[in-house]
Amino acid sequence: MAAWTLGVIGGSGLYDLPGLEDRRTHDIGSPFGQPSAAIVTGRLGAVDLAFLPRHGAGHRLSPTEVNAQANIDALKRLGCTDLLALSAVGSLAEDLRPGTFVTVGQYIDRTIARPSSFFGEGLVAHVSMAEPVCPRLSRLAADAARAVGAEVAEDVTYLAMEGPQFSTRAESRLYRSWGAQVIGMTGMPEAKLAREAELPYACVGMITDYDAWREDEAGVAVTDVLAVLGANAARAQALVAALAGALPATREASPIDSNLDHAIITAPSARAPAMMAKLDAVAGRALRGR
Numbered sequence: 001m002a003a004w005t006l007g008v009i010g011g012s013g014l015y016d017l018p019g020l021e022d023r024r025t026h027d028i029g030s031p032f033g034q035p036s037a038a039i040v041t042g043r044l045g046a047v048d049l050a051f052l053p054r055h056g057a058g059h060r061l062s063p064t065e066v067n068a069q070a071n072i073d074a075l076k077r078l079g080c081t082d083l084l085a086l087s088a089v090g091s092l093a094e095d096l097r098p099g100t101f102v103t104v105g106q107y108i109d110r111t112i113a114r115p116s117s118f119f120g121e122g123l124v125a126h127v128s129m130a131e132p133v134c135p136r137l138s139r140l141a142a143d144a145a146r147a148v149g150a151e152v153a154e155d156v157t158y159l160a161m162e163g164p165q166f167s168t169r170a171e172s173r174l175y176r177s178w179g180a181q182v183i184g185m186t187g188m189p190e191a192k193l194a195r196e197a198e199l200p201y202a203c204v205g206m207i208t209d210y211d212a213w214r215e216d217e218a219g220v221a222v223t224d225v226l227a228v229l230g231a232n233a234a235r236a237q238a239l240v241a242a243l244a245g246a247l248p249a250t251r252e253a254s255p256i257d258s259n260l261d262h263a264i265i266t267a268p269s270a271r272a273p274a275m276m277a278k279l280d281a282v283a284g285r286a287l288r289g290r
Contacts, residue, residue, distance in 0.1 A: 004251045005048040006244060007080035007199070009071065011087035011186060011206075012059065013229030014236050017051040019044060028077055031278040032069035032118070036061055039074060044244035050078050054085075054186060063163045063185035064113050072193040073118070077281045081251060082137050082200045084243065085190060086236055088229055089158065089182040089205035090166075092175055096153055096182065096207055098228050101145045101239070103138045104203040105155030108180055109188040111162050116189035118196050118282045122272025125263040125283070127195050134200030134256060141202045144243035148235055156181040158205065160188035172213035183211055196263075197282045200256045204239065206232045260286035 008017060020042030027038050036056045042049060052071055055061045075083065089102065096102065107129075109116075119125040138154070145152045159180035161167065167175070167183065175183060182205050194201035208228040260283055276287055 002081065002251050003048065004247050005050065005079050005081045006247070007050045007052070007075040007078070007083040008240055009075075009083065009085045009190070010051060010053045011085070012055065013088065013226070013233050014086055015053040015055075015057055015059070016040075017049075017237060017240060019237075019241060020049065020051070026078060028074035030070040030073040030077070032073050033067045035070045035074040036066055039078060041078065044241055046249070047244040047247055048079075049240075049244060050075055050080055066186060068190045068193050069115055069118060072190070072197050072199065073281055076197045076199060080199060082134065083194050083202070084137065084141060084240070085187070085201065085203040087184050087186050087203060087205050088208050088225060089184040090209045090211035091181070091207045092159070092172065092183055092211055092213060093181045096156070097151075098207050098209055099151065099232065100153060100207045101150040102153045102156045102182055102205045102207065103142045104133055104158045104182075104187065104205060105138070106157040107132050107188055107191060108157065108159045108175075108178060109192075111160050111188050113162055114189055116192055118193060118279060120275070122266070123264070123275035123279060124266045125196065125260060126265060127192075127259055127263045129192060129195060132191050132195065133202050134254060136254065137200050137202035140246055141204050141239070141243055144239050144246055145204060147242045147246075148238040150235055150239065156205070158187045158203070159183045161185055167212045169212045169215070172211045176213055182207065195256065195259065198257055198260055198285065200254045204236075206236060258286075261289075
């Protein structure tokens with residue numbers, strides 16, 4: 001058992017987290033490049049927290065330009081034990097209306113231009129993504145969203161597209177036929193990288209629109225997305241505070257904390273020293289133990 005250090009990755013419309021006590025700013029270097037922005041740490045109640053705006057201050061990074069490797073690595077280096085991601089999403093289901101909050105249960109990854117793993121030549125690992133989010137943190141996040149007055153749908157399937165363009169109508173209809181319920185541009189490879197870093201991860205999506213599948217409506221417009229995000233920003237901030245207040249006093253271990261024990265396949269004698277050094281934060285626990 002240990003204390004929680006909650007990492008929060010803020011999505012579109014959420015570039016700061018007010019209310020943090022003992023606020024400090026950290027420019028964390030990463031062997032994977034620069035994180036999206038400086039990370040702000042502090043305390044919400046009794047919980048240590050680290051906040052990172054995914055798109056940088058002022059939303060200067062497109063989804064493809066977000067360095068998810070550096071973001072996850074930096075949060076791990078700061079001692080985060082769990083990650084909560086907040087993200088704007090479009091709805092692919094009639095019953096998931098704009099303004100609704102969702103917790104993600106599954107992903108369909110359609111990104112094509114982003115590094116999706118920390119591992120590679122010289123150090124290979126295969127983590128299971130069958131259950132890609134942390135059920136404990138997802139459940140707590142859903143309860144926190146309800147506590148601040150949000151309408152919540154749990155365990156939805158998220159289609160991660162490359163972007164930055166929104167979907168064509170044909171694409172939107174195809175994704176619906178696959179069983180996807182919401183669509184966004186940032187959920188992957190973020191969730192995969194969090195799993196490789198042994199960080200339990202939950203994603204709360206804030207629905208801003210109905211994507212492009214409704215034939216009698218215009219397609220998605222940024223102005224419409226921003227209007228809903230503006231209305232939901234305060235509720236998203238309140239959700240984080242409610243979640244911090246609801247976390248148990250002690251953090252029970254999660255199976256995700258040690259999932260690399262059964263994922264690294266490269267024999268110790270064949271592991272590249274440069275890769276081992278690069279992965280000192282992400283996989284140091286597992287590498288030191290073998």
